Amino acid sequence: MAPSHPADADELGISSDDDASDLENKVTLESINQRMTIRSAITSNYATQWGAVEAFRELVQNWRDGIIKSFKIYECDFHVTLEENDDEIVYKAVGPKSQRRKSQGTQECLGYIRWHRNEGAGIVEITNRQATLQSWHLDMGGSSKQNDSHQAGSHGEGLKVALLILSLLPIAPAPNEDVQFFVGGNTPGRDENGYPTQRIEVTKDKFREWTKAALFLQTIPDEEIVRTKLGDLIIDARFSGNIYLKGLLLKECKGSKSASIAGKKIMYGYSFASGVTNREIESMAGADDESRAILNIWNLALTDPSKPPDLVNKLHEMLDSDNPEYADVARAETFIHSGTREHIKKYLLSEKFEGKWFYTAKEKNQNRRVEQVVQGLGREPLMLKDSYWLIMKAAGLRTADEERKRFLAAADAPVPDDVFSKAVHRLVRAGLAACPQTSGLSVLFVKAGWLGLDSFYAEPQKAFKIHEKWLTAKGAQEELGLDGSKQPSWYLKRALSESDQHVQEHIQIKQDLEFKINRFEKTDSVITTWNAGSGWTPDTDITIHLHNEVTCLHHKQHLIREEITKAHLQCLKVVNRSRFAVPSVPAADKKIFVLLSNLSDPYSFVVLSEEPRIIEMPTPVATPATPSRVRESPKPDEQKTYTLGDQMQSLDIVTPRDWYHGSNPKGTKAVIGIEKSESEAVAVTKDNETPAKRPLPELETLDRMVKRRRGR
Known part of the structure; x- marks a missing residue:
């Protein structure tokens, strides 16, 4: 091995130049001829709270610090690898990648900690390369780490206490070789008082327990x-x-x-x-x-x-x-x-706490109605720890009372003259009108800016105040999670848990509602259609009102069905249909609007449609009336056509008829019965644009009647 340098105080490394002059006044290993007794200030009752793990920590600390200083590497470049088998565990300290040996492409081993079995007994070996341990390193307080941020020790006592706890005797390093500590085994040694004793082995499990003293010896x-x-x-x-x-x-x-x-x-x-x-x-x-x-x-x-x-x-x-x-x-x-x-x-403020409002026990003690105030904000109260609230108050969270006062003081915002804004305004007013307790309240939108409130009831004004963000499609989409910030499943959950049945029906009918006018030269044909498979149930009695704005503009203010009933409006009634047509009305110079309502529910929302699609129709060409004649038997492959007369309120199936059935490309099915004595055709039809949801009981009844007729 390479010759070592003089060791630094309290670690297994090299000394600095500043310490060189002090060595002349200290006993070194080189100055000792054979043996010498060195008196240390350390006593056996020092650091009695320490155990084997703490002592091993100090050895590992000095092992690491010595390697960092001896090889002049940065702490971030210190790495340890692990090799293990049944009888050996080895942690190797390796240098940075820049110090890899070019010939072998491996990193140089700078030191190691090894547990292995020696003559059947477990022993721990701690080895530093290129280091020397001097006798004066055992002096209490002898350390040069106090001003070194790269070293973990600073008091100059760790190594000495570790030696006391682990009873590391004898220590016999040589100046020209690496420093090694051996812990455990089954050889003779001395106790903390210097008396001979038999060393106790370090089991594998105990060694693993010791290694938790250093994170870099763990796998996380x-x-x-x-x-x-x-x-x-x-x-x-x-x-x-x-x-x-x-x-x-x-x-x-x-x-x-x-x-x-x-x-x-x-x-x-x-x-x-x-x-x-x-x-x-x-x-x-x-x-x-x-x-x-x-x-x-x-x-x-x-x-x-x-x-x-x-x-x-x-x-x-x-x-x-x-x-x-x-x-x-x-x-x-x-x-x-x-x-x-x-x-x-x-x-x-994330989705997890959607609809919650935070308050503290201190706030509740000061205001016993704080939970009711929070509920008045349309939120669910959630208590935070007082010290936690102080932190979040500094981040901008406000108490319910602070939020309420700011919201109520906000300036009014006018409702824009566009379809979306007016629809929102109307929908909110309808919701209030449908509840007896809120039917007399007015609706005001306010310029609340960054305030987190959506709405609040202003009792002095008897007004329901709403944040103006709900008047724009973008603002509503963001609040409902329809802008892509939330998953569709979130919106579905919100709709099911928070939406009223009337609101859902209104939205479903409105989104499929079509109001169009076929405009002829002298008369108009007004047609209103919607999807009968959504919104109101198929057996709902739907009432339709057709009005001209010149005379009936005020009827637009009717928001629920009960208001229409009280107004005694003249109307046309349709039961269980998804299409309503007025075949002939005077040509309108002004705008026409339609009101739809659920006849069976006095608090159902009135659906307003006021922007019809105008279709200019060509003037029909007059044709002479065709006299009635006896039906002739059709020739093979000849297609017969018939003109429908007035709608019949009842059908006498006893009259002998020829029966036909069929459907058009749109899916409309019909059973046609033609009297044998007349050429006039009558028809019973059923719109079947959604056959999976729209059974045809009338057609099935007629079919059974025909079979009974033929069976006679």
Whole structure:
């Protein structure tokens, strides 16, 4: 092996030039002829809270720090590989890729930690290359790491205490070779008082327990750890409650005993990239230092694009927890970052809390009606912990009372003169009119801007105030999740849970409603159609009102069926049909509109259609009337055509007839019965544009009647 350099204080590395002059006044290994007794200030009752894991941690710390300094590498370039079989576990420290041996293409081994069996007994070997251990390194407080941010130790006591705990005697390194420590085995040794004793082996399971003292000796899945430049957030449950500094264990959570200096339970594991520990090397120097370090890690972890998707929810749950209170978020109201607050705010305003409004126990104590106020905002109250609310108040969340006052003070917004805005205005008014308790309220839209409220009842004005965003198609789409920001399943769930049956019927009828006018020279044919398979059920009595705006403009204000009944409007009635036609009405110089309503439900919304599609029709050519004549038997393959007369209210099937059935390209089916004594044709028809949903009971009845007639 290559000759070593003089070792630095308290680590297995090389010394700096500043220490060279001090070596003249210190006993070195080279100055000892055969043997020498060195008196140390360390006593057997020092650091009695330490165990084997803490002692092993100090050896690993000095092993790593020595390698970093001896080979002059950066901490980020320090890597460990693992090789394992039944009788051996080896952790090798390897250099950065730039130091790979060109001949073999492998990385140079800079040191190793090895567990293996020696004569049947487990033994741990810790080896540093190119290092020397001097006798004065055993002096208490002897360290040159205090001003070195790349070194984990700073008090100059870790190695000495580790030697006391593990009873590492004898130590016999040579100046020209690597430094090695051996722990365990079955050879004779000495106890903490210097008396001869038999060493105890280190079992494989015990060695594995020791290795948790260093994160770089552990295998943690990438999805269970979030690494940042200020430290690591460890989600893996195996390390829950543990605190590390530069990857080395400060203190382990054991049962109900917390590793936090604050004494509270720690939910996750943390490895700080920098910091100062207390003298016992078991925690940060102070509670504030610990809290800042943890929240610094969380702030950077939340901005990591590869972070777990539920990371912000984990932080939310800790902030809102009363029992237990977590050390992870201790004093968060003081030390939390503004960026972290914004991440949490975005989460609280997300789809998960749709329709919720946050308040605190303190707010409820000050105002016993706070939950009723929240419900008045159209939201569901959800209580947050007081300290959590203080954090979110700084992020811009407001109390229900603050929101209500701002909303009620907003200026009125006029309803734009467009189809969508007027339809929304009408729909809201119809909803209020359908409820006896709200039928007398007026509707006002307000310029509420960035306020989160959708609507609120202003009692002094007896008015229902609504945010103006609902007057635009874009605003409504965003609120309903129809702009693509939410999945269709979300909208379906919202519609099923929050929409009233009247609203659903109105929307379904309205979206399929067509109002058109076939305009002739002297008369108009008015036709209204809708999808009978949606909205009102097929057996619903649908009432249709046809009006001219010149005389009946005020009828547009009727919003529910009960209002139409009270007005005693003249109307044409259609039962169980999806098509209504007025074959001949005077040609209208003004606009015509149609009102549809459900005759069986006094609170059903009136459907208004006021923009017909005008179709200019050619003037029909007059043809002479054809006298009636006796029906002649049709010739083979001859297609007979008939002209329908007036609609018949009843049909005498006893009269002898010839029966025919058929359908047109649109799917309309018909059974035609022609009296044998007359040539006049009558027809019973049934629109069958949606055959799967529209049974034809009339046709089936006629068919049975024909069969009975022929069976006589």
